[in-house]
Amino acid sequence: xxxxxxxxxxxxxxxxxxxxxxxxxxxxxxxxxxxxxxxxxxxxxxxxxxxxxxxxxxxxxxxxxxxxxxxxxxxxxxxxxxxxxxxxxxxxxxxxxxxxxxxxxxxxxxxxxxxxxxxxxxxxxxxxxxxxxxxxxxxxxxxxxxxxxxxxxxxxxxxxxxxxxxxxxxxxxxxxxxxxxxxxxxxxxxxxxxxxxxxxxxxxxxxxxxxxxxxxxxxxxxxxxxxxxxxxxxxxxxxxxxxxxxxxxxxxxxxxxxxxxxxxxxxxxxxxxxxxxxxxxxxxxxxxxxxxxxxxxxxxxxxxxxxxxxxxxxxxxxxxxxxxxxxxxxxxxxxxxxxxxxxx
Amino acid sequence: xxxxxxxxxxxxxxxxxxxxxxxxxxxxxxxxxxxxxxxxxxxxxxxxxxxxxxxxxxxxxxxxxxxxxxxxxxxxxxxxxxxxxxxxxxxxxxxxxxxxxxxxxxxxxxxxxxxxxxxxxxxxx
Numbered sequence: 001x002x003x004x005x006x007x008x009x010x011x012x013x014x015x016x017x018x019x020x021x022x023x024x025x026x027x028x029x030x031x032x033x034x035x036x037x038x039x040x041x042x043x044x045x046x047x048x049x050x051x052x053x054x055x056x057x058x059x060x061x062x063x064x065x066x067x068x069x070x071x072x073x074x075x076x077x078x079x080x081x082x083x084x085x086x087x088x089x090x091x092x093x094x095x096x097x098x099x100x101x102x103x104x105x106x107x108x109x110x111x112x113x114x115x116x117x118x119x120x121x122x123x124x125x126x127x128x129x130x131x132x133x134x135x136x137x138x139x140x141x142x143x144x145x146x147x148x149x150x151x152x153x154x155x156x157x158x159x160x161x162x163x164x165x166x167x168x169x170x171x172x173x174x175x176x177x178x179x180x181x182x183x184x185x186x187x188x189x190x191x192x193x194x195x196x197x198x199x200x201x202x203x204x205x206x207x208x209x210x211x212x213x214x215x216x217x218x219x220x221x222x223x224x225x226x227x228x229x230x231x232x233x234x235x236x237x238x239x240x241x242x243x244x245x246x247x248x249x250x251x252x253x254x255x256x257x258x259x260x261x262x263x264x265x266x267x268x269x270x271x272x273x274x275x276x277x278x279x280x281x282x283x284x285x286x287x288x289x290x291x292x293x294x295x296x297x298x299x300x301x302x303x304x305x306x307x308x309x310x311x312x313x314x315x316x317x318x319x320x321x322x323x324x325x326x327x328x329x330x331x332x333x334x335x336x337x338x339x340x341x342x343x344x
Numbered sequence: 345x346x347x348x349x350x351x352x353x354x355x356x357x358x359x360x361x362x363x364x365x366x367x368x369x370x371x372x373x374x375x376x377x378x379x380x381x382x383x384x385x386x387x388x389x390x391x392x393x394x395x396x397x398x399x400x401x402x403x404x405x406x407x408x409x410x411x412x413x414x415x416x417x418x419x420x421x422x423x424x425x426x427x428x429x430x431x432x433x434x435x436x437x438x439x440x441x442x443x444x445x446x447x448x449x450x451x452x453x454x455x456x457x458x459x460x461x462x463x464x465x466x467x468x469x
Contacts, residue, residue, distance in 0.1 A: 018382075034408040035383045216409055280430070282386050282406050304385050304408050330404065330411070 006051035006144065007198050015212050022215055023116035023231075025052040030214040037217035038306040041184050045150035046213035047205050050190075051198060054118035055143040056111045056125065060134035063107050070128055071101065072240060074253035078103040083168045083179050086248045088113075088121060089257030093239040093264060097121055097230055098248075100181055102170055110177070112145070112192075114230040128256065144198035146191045148210060149221075153188035156208050160201070165189055183218060185225035185342065223312060224305050226274060226341030232285060233272065233300045233314060239264055242316060243272050244341075270316045274341035275299065275325060277311030281334045288328040289315045299327065305343060311336070312343045346376040346468060349441055353417070353455065354464035360441065361417040361458060364448070369418050369455065372445040373405065373436060376468045381407045384436040387429040389447060395421045396449075398457075403446055405436060414446065418455055424448035 003026045012019065017028035028049070030037060040046045058067060064075045073086040082103045088096045097117040102110040113121040122138045129136060148157060158164055163178055165171050170179040176193035191201060206212065219229065228234060228243055239257075240249055241264055249261070277283055283302035288295055302313030311327075311334065319325065319338045326333040352360045358377035362370040378384065388404040396402045396416035403414040425447050429435060436444035459467065 029409070030382060033383045035385070220408060280386065282408075282411070284411070304406075306408065 004052070006049055007195060008049045008051070008202055011199070011202060012049065012212070017212070017214060020215070023052060023114070025115060027052060028212070028214040030216045031212045034214070034216040034220060035306050037211065037213045038220050040211040041150045041186055041213055041217065041221055042307060043151065045148065045152035045156055045188075045210050046184075046217070047202065047210035048147040048149065048213050048218060049144075049198075049202065050147050051144040051195070052115040053145050054111075054113040054115065054121070054138070054140040055145070055192065056113060056118070056122055057137045057139055058109045058111070058125070058134055059107055059137070060132075061107060062132040063109050063134050066129055066132040066134045067101060067109055068253050069132070069255055070125060071099075072249045072255060072257075073101065074250040075101070075103070075109070076253075077250065080105055081170055083170055083181055085168075087240045087245065088124065089240065089255070089261075090124075091256060091260065093241075093257040093260030094236055095234040095238055095240060095243070096124060096236075098228060098234075100179070102177065102179060104170075104172065104177070110192075116231055142195055143192055144195050144201075146198065146201055146205070147182050147184075147188065148191065148205060149182045149184040149186045149188035149213075151187055152209070153186070156205060156210055157189050159208055160204055161191075183227055184221040185227070185344070186221075220303050220306055223301050223303055223314070224307055224342065224344040226314070226343065229301060238316065239269070241265060242269050270318050272300070272314050273317050273319050274339045274343060275302075275313045275315060275327065275336050276308075276339045276343065277313075277327065277334050277336040279335055281311055281329055281332070283311040283313045283327045283329060283334065283336075285313075287313070289317060290326045290328065290333070291317070291319060291323060302327075307344055314341070346374065346379065347441070348374065348376075348461045348465055350461045352441070353458035353460065354467075355415065355417045355458060356464075356467050357415050358468075359414060359417045361455065363455060367451070368423060369420070369449045369451050370445050371417055371447050371449060372440055373414060374464070375440050377412075378437045378440045378444070381405060381410070381412055382437075383407050384433045387433045387436065387446070389425040389429065390422050392422050392425060405433075416449065417458060418449055418451040419453070420449040420451040422447050423450045
């Protein structure tokens, strides 16, 4: 099967992007360079084509009840115009995917699953929707998603669409949705709309000074903020509790995976730890983590933090903040320590 | 298009080698290699005095995304390393054939099996 491309593929190539295969999509990993792009987002404003991500719409009179059942959050608490980050769990409490839920109206919600999880989430929703009066539509191929991120993003958004949007709030302009969300920890928004309009948005925002940013910098930006990467920091065997994202759970409602989570909560569990390397060297996913001379885990994520100029990573382990660890990189042991996330 | 100076020798693994007047060989990575790696953020160089056989991994250049082994283009002993790369690994990107050199090797025997600039261009084209 050949890879999918977003309508911006030619624009990416024209900007000198290096293209990689990501979850079945040909996506730009970088344009000018990861360090420069990272800096643009932290200090100015960057624009990401993330049209590979999914859009699943849930509509009908029992949308709230259904989504409360299949996610960790109680949607009764959502107001129209709210966005919410939560997890979708299987019966064992393992994370299938993390997603942002958009409350468009009382009976219309949208979710943004990760590109590699769209069909799995769709199938899971269909499977569990039997007793609810809802319809579930996977419109991922009909919608684009652009992320405009950085301190100057609100100004550019105002200039471009004449709107402003609060953190985890959304506004709609016709079929287009603008939300105060992102994956960089900076101010900014994501714009979601009909696929054929993506080129106009991209060209206008680039013209206003937004720098195209690839998936490489997207990864360093998110890791500095301790955000999870689907398929890497969780890949089917981890629960929300272990990721340290317990705040995405509303315990007062019933949802798939709740019983399993309660059991795990009572017996104890490992936690995703932030690892900061305190000497020169870069750590990578898969590197072995040692504590007290013993191999205890492997890194799920690892990179050079362009901002801190230090190796940062994450690993599931039973460790406390400030514990001293070593990470084995090509036979060398790099000294590091467990730190509270976010790193930045 | 990558710069490939005519006066240097090359490997298919994208190292360049430059025979010095004293018979030693200066080594670095090519313009093509630095571009493919993109931002080099960390360089691991061998110890002075260590010995390598042609084709051995002798150094590592890392970008944000990946680590790449650098192979010895000739057999011999490391007699000098570019210490500037510790603080300024970006010299490899900015000046791959000059300030971004990596090591100097005292070769054992003759330089053999290296590519000239035309042959190297064919490798990357």
